[in-house]
Amino acid sequence: MRIGMVSATYDAAVINGAVRMVTLYKTYLEELGHEVTIFTLGEASETDEATRVIRSPGLRLGHYGYYLGMSYTREAQALLAGMDIVHCHHLLMSVEMAHRYARCPIIYTNHTRYDLYTGAYTPLPQPAADAIMRQVWPEFTDLADVVIAPSEGMRQVMVDFGVRARTVIIENGIDLEPFLHPRQPRTKADFGLPETARLLLYVGRLAAEKDVVALIRQFVVARGLLPELQLALIGQGPQEAELKRLVAEQQLGDCVHFRGVVAYDEVGDWLAAADAFVTASTSEVHPLTVIEAMAAGKPIAAVRSPGIADTVESGVTGYLADTPDGLDAAIVALLADPARARAMGEAARAVSLRFDIRRTVARTVELYEELLAERPDLSRDQEHGRWSRRTEKWGALLDQLADIIRPADEADAARDRPGTR
Structure with missing residues (x-):
């Protein structure tokens, strides 16, 4: 099975929950004989080619390790279109990219309390951040064919924010x-x-x-x-x-x-x-x-x-x-x-x-196989792989999010420059 893992950031040395899950998935899926390619944004690494990591250019968001980009390279687009399954691990810069270029079932695992992160990393008060997420969370998860929640509590949070996509619970796993x-x-x-x-x-x-x-x-x-x-x-x-x-x-x-x-x-x-x-x-x-x-x-x-x-x-x-x-x-x-x-x-x-990560991966592979047998992506109102460029709606939304995030990043950069406090 050719599996595309799509992430807004990827550095195997980073202690970050989503990145570690991508790394673990890749390791244990490859042990089972599957071919795993990681699609992400950022600057190319010397090990990318050997580890099947495909990076497209993106604007680094402060010191958070995440990137903002509006498209993939032609190489990435072509490779993503050839995947059997695409598994996304971030809401922004991940699910929309997969929907734009992939021509197969798309899975999205929600690793983050985006409502709380938006409140913590933007100048918005929490009610305003929540209002944005009530728009963003359902709209972006609708682009996936199935959503994975790592816990029942997280599934309920997404429901409370209006997520209506089919959701299954597969707990996170680790190498014990x-x-x-x-x-x-x-x-x-x-x-x-x-x-x-x-x-x-x-x-x-x-x-x-x-x-x-x-x-x-x-x-x-x-x-x-x-x-x-x-x-x-x-x-x-x-x-x-x-x-x-x-x-x-x-x-x-x-x-x-x-x-x-x-x-x-x-x-x-x-x-x-x-x-x-x-x-x-x-x-x-x-x-x-x-x-x-x-x-x-x-x-x-x-x-x-x-x-x-x-x-x-x-x-x-x-x-x-x-x-x-x-x-x-x-x-x-x-x-x-x-x-x-x-x-x-x-x-x-x-x-x-x-x-145990082996249990998590086994359950996820069962979901992959189910989707390949049923092909819900072929009966979608919005077909995958049909967007050649951003529509006005998504472009405006992504620009809005970028404008909200940038002030905090610029403040971080100013504070870290020599001679500033």
């Missing part, structure tokens, strides 16, 4: 092995901590939508009851400097530790040293970092939200707070009793087995 059996497990000493410390670990972007500020503030409250608590943050992002200033201002340098980025194949090693995994984010769809922590045998302290609530059973594999302000209580309940925390970690490890 590096987390079940880390190659070089770290200890607390590697964090510069005594073994008596109670270590909370966060892995992910240091960005507004992850609510890391709330995580740090709730950690401080919990530490008032459990003085041995320590917090380590693995990752980077646009909020990193702000978070480091907050830690310095609050004199938390002895208990909040920034480890920066680690290679993805080493994340399991670092998780081995932690007593629990913690996050305050409510923007997750079906968080890979939480699944990875569970596979590493770590209980979870988090905020109840779509995706996380589908993954973590409060009181069994961790504790979920109803709001970010309650995360301190979840942390204390989890780590006040070390034996209970270890038991929850073992329960989390057992639950994680259902998220």
Whole structure:
């Protein structure tokens, strides 16, 4: 089967949920004998040809790693038109491109809470961002023949925003092995901590939508009851400097530790040293970092939200707070009793087995085969592969989104230039 994976960005070294899923899909689909080509935007890489990555020019959006482009190259258009199945992994710069050029069934997996990201990364108030997404989400998902939601909670969010396309639930998967059996497990000493410390670990972007500020503030409250608590943050992002200033201002340098980025194949090693995994984010769809922590045998302290609530059973594999302000209580309940925390970690490890990437890929291949047998794309009102250029409607919508995003990007660029603050 010739499978096209369409993504707005692709860098296999990036710790990003959608990119990691594309990489995992590609690896395990190829193991099954399928031919996988990745279609994306951006500057060509030296490894692209060997790894079947086809890039078309695009305008880089700030430091987010995403690109804006209005068309594919002729080479990409021709290759995309020859795919048997096209699987899209971003809403913008992905589904519309596939619909424009492909002549086969199109699948779209929704990896992102676009409503929350739009509110976090644009100057719009959340109600205005929601209004835009009530237009964009249904219109763009209508261009796919089927939509995959990684969790029931995410499916309901899309329904609430008006998505009407056929939707199936296929949970995200991971390669369990590096987390079940880390190659070089770290200890607390590697964090510069005594073994008596109670270590909370966060892995992910240091960005507004992850609510890391709330995580740090709730950690401080919990530490008032459990003085041995320590917090380590693995990752980077646009909020990193702000978070480091907050830690310095609050004199938390002895208990909040920034480890920066680690290679993805080493994340399991670092998780081995932690007593629990913690996050305050409510923007997750079906968080890979939480699944990875569970596979590493770590209980979870988090905020109840779509995706996380589908993954973590409060009181069994961790504790979920109803709001970010309650995360301190979840942390204390989890780590006040070390034996209970270890038991929850073992329960989390057992639950994680259902998220084996092989199961996810097998279920997805079944969906591919179903679509190839039924060919719903041939009975669409809007046929795939019939758009030779942007229509006024889509062009205006994409231009509007680009104009909304650009001011934040320009501000980021100005702030990062030498001599500016």
